[in-house]
Amino acid sequence: MSEEDIKLNYITPALNNKGWRNGENITMETQITDGRINLKGNLAYREKPKRVDYLLYINKYHPIAVVEAKDNNHTPSFGIQQAKTYAQMLDLPYAYSTNGDMFHEFNFLTGQERTFPMNAFPTVATMLARYNAEKKLTDAEKKLIDQPYYSSQNSYPPRYYQRNAVNRTLDAIARGQDRILLVMATGTGKTYTAFQIVYRLLASGVKHKVLYLADRNNLIDQSIQQDFAPLEKVIHRVNYAKDRKDTITSYQVYFALYQQLIGDNDAAHYSELFDSDFFDLIIVDECHRGSAKADSRWRRILDYFSGATQIGMTATPKETKYVSNISYFGEPVYQYSLKAGIDDGFLAPFRVVGVTLNISDGWRPRKGQRDQFGNVIEDRIYNNTDYDYNIVLEDRTREVAARITAYLKATGRMQKTIVFCPTEDAAERMRIALVNLNADMVRENPDYVVRITSSDVYGKSKLKYFTSVSSRYPVIATTSEMLSTGTDCKLVKLIAIDKNVNSMTQFKQMIGRGTRVREDQGKLSFVVMDFRQVARLFADPDWDGPIEIDDDFKPGPKPEPEPGPGPGPGPEPREPIPYVGEDGCSVQVLQEVVSVYDTDGKLLRQENIIDYTRRNIRGAYADLRAFVNQWSQTEKKAAIAETLAGRGIDLEQIKRDQGMDDVDDFDFIIHVAYDGKPLTRRERAENVKKRDFLHRYSGVAREVIEALLDKYADDGIAEIEKTEILKLDPFRKIGKPARIAKLFGGRKGYLQALKDLENEIYRIG
Incomplete structure (x- = not known):
């Protein structure tokens, strides 16, 4: 018999006979996790959630035992390890496994196991009495x-x-x-x-x-x-x-x-x-x-x-x-832990986009170079530990803002975003840079970009709107410390870190701003954009390890800092830091590396989505000829995109990322995987018009083919393959679908004409 037969005919009756009743003190197939969210290519998908066959309760609110069912091709104890795993997760004292012939029990309170007949399962009162005695419960x-x-x-x-x-x-x-x-x-x-x-x-x-x-x-x-x-x-x-x-x-x-x-x-x-x-x-x-x-x-x-x-x-x-x-x-x-939350599917996993600028490892001013205040800049090597702390490079702020903007333009301009900056002043400079690079969005709503810091009264007033699921604005929040902890940012999909972080506590708190899952809002994962090599902290043993008291901890007050130079205690007042304009230091992105980590902080892979796409396309289609043959033989071209989606590749998203929305899937695949020169849909449509293909048709039939070609140029091949397209303009003005099909000798003739048009569109050479 199957496992379900065993449950129906043996396990459930055995429990019912001892006073355990469905809906009262038993729930079956109880889901205890949501199912881990995995990142594959540029897609996210869920694994199956963990479910418990039987969950037994002391009362409606307090489970006490797990029962794992197996078919009778297995021994009674075969499922006990799985039952123990679930019982440990649920913090329960008793775990049971059964094949319908016998029950096998593990008792977490005594550490003992035993096997007993189906008719000897403890009653509700017996189990509660055992629990009270073995746990030594107090009256409280x-x-x-x-x-x-x-x-x-x-x-x-x-x-x-x-x-x-x-x-x-x-x-x-x-x-x-x-x-x-x-x-x-x-x-x-x-x-x-x-x-x-x-x-x-x-x-x-x-x-x-x-x-x-x-x-x-x-x-x-x-x-x-x-x-x-x-x-x-x-x-x-x-x-x-x-x-x-x-x-x-x-x-x-x-x-x-x-x-x-x-x-x-x-x-x-x-x-x-x-x-x-x-x-x-x-x-x-x-x-x-x-x-x-x-x-x-x-x-x-x-x-x-x-x-x-x-x-x-x-x-x-x-x-x-x-x-x-x-x-x-x-x-x-x-x-x-964060690890457990991601493994269970309650928290969102993330990718890290590591951005290296041409000055990340160091910048040195020219001899005698002055800043915008006319002061000579100290001659030394400046690096990520200095930028916005000891020196301001205006073009660096612009380049960071430009990279954030480019990402949002490629993936969605309305994604909630936090940009962590070194100081409140740096957060204001970043806000201004982002406003200027997103002027079209700021025109629609001035709160598209807002600084939210402890001293910014206006920004603080917008915090509740930024964290609200129902409020669209603000979209981008620049901050220093205020949003790093405690703020429930349910829809944040991008966290840009442009500050030095050495504290594991602070790092975890910042990452935590993006971990909420909102499946109803399409949020299953998020991206961390790292401009300061902060992702090195994933390699730290403290990333998600055990919590232990520091070996050097000594109770008592923290020592006072040593007096600084000058007439009194503490450091002398600081001079304004150098401010270098755009023409004083040119900054560009050198490279970006996308990294995926497991929940222990171990690096799983570093991938460029284009390389990933190329590798998977070539895995599916050995060479260009194989791909072209498959494309021409596939009745619905959208099936190709669906096949690639199963490998974690969202072609439409990648095309947007690459600024190639106007390129057909066919051309994009050839370009990425086989180094072909891509044509836009409009260019392919114009090539068809230049050849003699349209002369096969005359009158209204030609109007239909030309309209299909224009529709392809605007919206792509998937749109003209839909049968309902004939119910839309401009076809609706020509006549009903049946009348249009009649122009080609009927439905079969219309579909053949569409197939001929597709072959002409994708004609090579």
Whole structure:
């Protein structure tokens, strides 16, 4: 019998007989991942998602076991490794495999395996009692297990890793742990996970007063308006200027910027507004940004509310010789990495386009060369570590902006794009350069390019529109630091890095801006355009490796910097950096290399899409003659493009990239794969008109053939092969399709005339 027969006739009845019921405490063929997105050529496609044959639940919200089914050509234990893999992913205590003859069990709590008859599967009550005894559940844990997640028609159920994170956190709290670290990759729903934690703790009565602490307004606004919206009636946003200690006590969830709780001159506003025992739970959003520093202002707040349970949440915990999240919060209770997110298909994979400029490795000014201020430029070698930090090269800014613009023109002008620049001034220069190179788009909407930085009031006001799925503008955001972390950029498809990055934490955060998947909006992957060789960090062992405390970490304040030169402590004021105009240094792109990395940061391949296309076309058609023969024999020419799409080649996209939209697939393939000179569709149509082909037809029939030829020149061969074309102008003015076909002796005659026209269009020589 097949596996499905085994399920229907043996496994499901065996479970049902023990009180496990479909729709109550069993789900079948439960999808647990979305299916990894793979990049092939210039296309992206999904693998099949992982599905669990049977998922068994304690209640509607809490799965407890996986059952993997196999046909009875296999032993009962044949599927146990697969079941164990799924159970580990789902953080479940029991895994089962069966072939319909016997069950085989692996118990994660005891480490033991056993095989038993089909009629001896544990009942719901038996399994729950075993779980309680083997896990040694406390009353507090049992209470939280019975507490459901928040659900509504407008919310989605937690993904498996979000459920794991919530359950691990609640388990730790129930067991009395008061410092908790959750590590979840950017784009995997940290705030939604925090909401479910808070909701279940409040609903169960385990916690009553919650402080959600962040350091940026947009993080708080996002959280209140989106994930925490179901709790809006019990939420209060702290405002020291307006709040009073005696009127602020009636809420349950408080959102605060640490800048609101610690004022100018380090005023302790937190103690003026709240008693030290007011909160019993504090969530520190993006806790890698210094919250664990012994001398940080965040730490003062956490120390004041030391009696509260404190949860640190981050995608990139900070572990340096001066800062350690683990030292403060402890080892993470749960981790879900970028690697896991991409492997599961919840996060988007990416290509890296490495752009090398002619001055990337160095530029030296001419003897006595002066900048635009008339100052002599120091005679030394400048490189990527200097540009926009120690010297401004106007033509370099223009060339970077030009390359970004060229990419968008080739792939879509309305793709959300972030350009990371060294400084806010550099972000403004980049904005101006992009405006000038995209004047046609800026004419349609002045917000096509906007600078979004902490000091730019107008730009900050546009942040919510840039991150919104429903708002088209702004399209391009230039920034320095502000967008590198915490901002939920759902539709970003291009991240251009034009700043030096040495911190793995910052690198991961920047890459994370593009990792959201929005399949409904056509976003399955994104591109990183690297102008500063930042992609070298993929080779760093810390790229997606284990989180460990730095060997040199020593608790205590970070040492003060050494006094600089001059009369007082600190460095002397800096002179304005040299500014070199376009005529002072000419910059061009030397080369571009497209790299694809696996989730471990290992280089899978470096490819030029043209080389990739050439190699695959030649793999399909050995030589030019073989291709031409196949083309002429193929009834619908679009089938050739479909064949190549199966190899990861989107011909239309590549033609746009190469500025060859007006070239037929036939010519483009010959040009790329066999070094032939391409003709445009218009040129091919004119060649047909110059020959005597049209003289075969007269009167209205000739008008039809000429109209087909013009339609080919405008829209391509696929359009004239469609039968519905005869229902459109200009054919509709000639007559109905049946009348037009009659001009050629009927439908068969019309199709033969179309075939003859195609042969003439693609005639070589």
